[in-house]
Amino acid sequence: MKDWLKTLPKVELHLHIEGSLEPELMFALAKRNDITLPYASVEEVREAYDFDDLQSFLDLYYQGMAVLRTADDFFDLAMDYFRRAQAEGVVHVELSFDPQAHLARGIEMDVQIEGLTRAMRQAEREWGLSTALIMSFLRDRPAEEAMSVLERAGPYLELLDAVGLDSAERDNPPSKFAEVFARAKLLGLPRVAHAGEEGPAEYIRQALDVLDVCRIDHGVRCLEDPELAARLRDTQVPLTVCPLSNLRLKVVDDMRDHPLPGLLDAGLKLTINSDDPAYFGGGVLDNYLACHHAFDWNKDTFRGLARNAIEVAFMDEGRRRMLLADLDAA
Numbered sequence: 349m350k351d352w353l354k355t356l357p358k359v360e361l362h363l364h365i366e367g368s369l370e371p372e373l374m375f376a377l378a379k380r381n382d383i384t385l386p387y388a389s390v391e392e393v394r395e396a397y398d399f400d401d402l403q404s405f406l407d408l409y410y411q412g413m414a415v416l417r418t419a420d421d422f423f424d425l426a427m428d429y430f431r432r433a434q435a436e437g438v439v440h441v442e443l444s445f446d447p448q449a450h451l452a453r454g455i456e457m458d459v460q461i462e463g464l465t466r467a468m469r470q471a472e473r474e475w476g477l478s479t480a481l482i483m484s485f486l487r488d489r490p491a492e493e494a495m496s497v498l499e500r501a502g503p504y505l506e507l508l509d510a511v512g513l514d515s516a517e518r519d520n521p522p523s524k525f526a527e528v529f530a531r532a533k534l535l536g537l538p539r540v541a542h543a544g545e546e547g548p549a550e551y552i553r554q555a556l557d558v559l560d561v562c563r564i565d566h567g568v569r570c571l572e573d574p575e576l577a578a579r580l581r582d583t584q585v586p587l588t589v590c591p592l593s594n595l596r597l598k599v600v601d602d603m604r605d606h607p608l609p610g611l612l613d614a615g616l617k618l619t620i621n622s623d624d625p626a627y628f629g630g631g632v633l634d635n636y637l638a639c640h641h642a643f644d645w646n647k648d649t650f651r652g653l654a655r656n657a658i659e660v661a662f663m664d665e666g667r668r669r670m671l672l673a674d675l676d677a678a
């Protein structure tokens with residue numbers, strides 16, 4: 349099964365590129381930028397990745413990304429991830445980035461976007477990997493700040509495939525960003541949002557009704573509201589589920605307690621993703637393998653999950669047709 353899962357053409361829809369920063373690259377970039385890290389070694393960094401919840405992870409996530417200063421740093425970060433992803437059979441990556449976290453450190457939007465988009469073009473040339481870029485707003489920061497980031501992104505709108513919403517979910521409901529997402533819609537940008545990871549099912553409802561999103565990131569708490577689960581089934585709004593993330597952030601205590609089998613039984617449109625692979629113990633393939641070990645799904649189930657991701661990805665229709673054909677041959 350492992351070899352087969354590796355060859356299965358997999359599409360990644362939920363990846364924070366800053367969360368793909370492996371400790372080795374963190375040290376290399378710290379050296380290049382003359383930054384002193386609060387760790388003595390790569391091993392010490394990995395040992396620190398023992399989280400109690402989303403916030404305890406976010407604290408280290410924001411700290412780690414401080415080594416990113418120049419466009420070359422963003423380029424190296426993304427190339428490092430694309431190299432690993434394509435080697436494990438990922439054929440399309442939708443990466444999100446958190447501009448506010450970098451702007452707050454004095455790193456301008458053009459630096460971030462230039463580095464990331466240069467890596468996206470190079471990955472396409474080098475490995476035939478297709479990519480899409482999602483600009484995420486930090487929900488624990490004021491909505492006014494998100495609005496000003498959206499305005500600052502004006503010159504780069506053509507390079508963005510969607511906007512998203514991430515960071516600390518509790519007490520930061522989607523409704524807080526109603527105006528920002530309305531403006532994004534007016535600008536012609538598709539919208540996605542994290543909801544129902546640590547926050548209640550009600551936040552999933554708000555993401556749909558107030559932000560008019562086309563996908564829900566995580567969404568694993570939707571079964572707590574049967575009416576909402578039925579709505580997600582009827583509309584087939586996709587959920588980008590990240591099993592290893594849920595385990596490491598203690599959304600679930602054990603992979604065998606993960607709601608994924610229940611979500612499948614409920615007829616929801618599910619996809620499997622990595623979220624922050626450097627922090628949560630693995631990439632897309634590792635997430636598929638974790639499901640294999642916990643749920644013993646058959647090939648048809650995995651093929652169905654991979655098909656869902658291809659169907660709802662931000663990609664051109666020719667590429668979609670080709671990947672669907674590759675999938676049927678797998």
Ligand code: HPA
Pocket residue numbers: 364367402409514515516542545593623624
């Ligand atoms: O898992 C996550 N949840 C919310 N915000 C995030 N930002 C990076 N990773 C995450």
Ligand SMILES: [Zn+2]
Pocket residue numbers: 362364514542565623
């Ligand atoms: Zn996420």
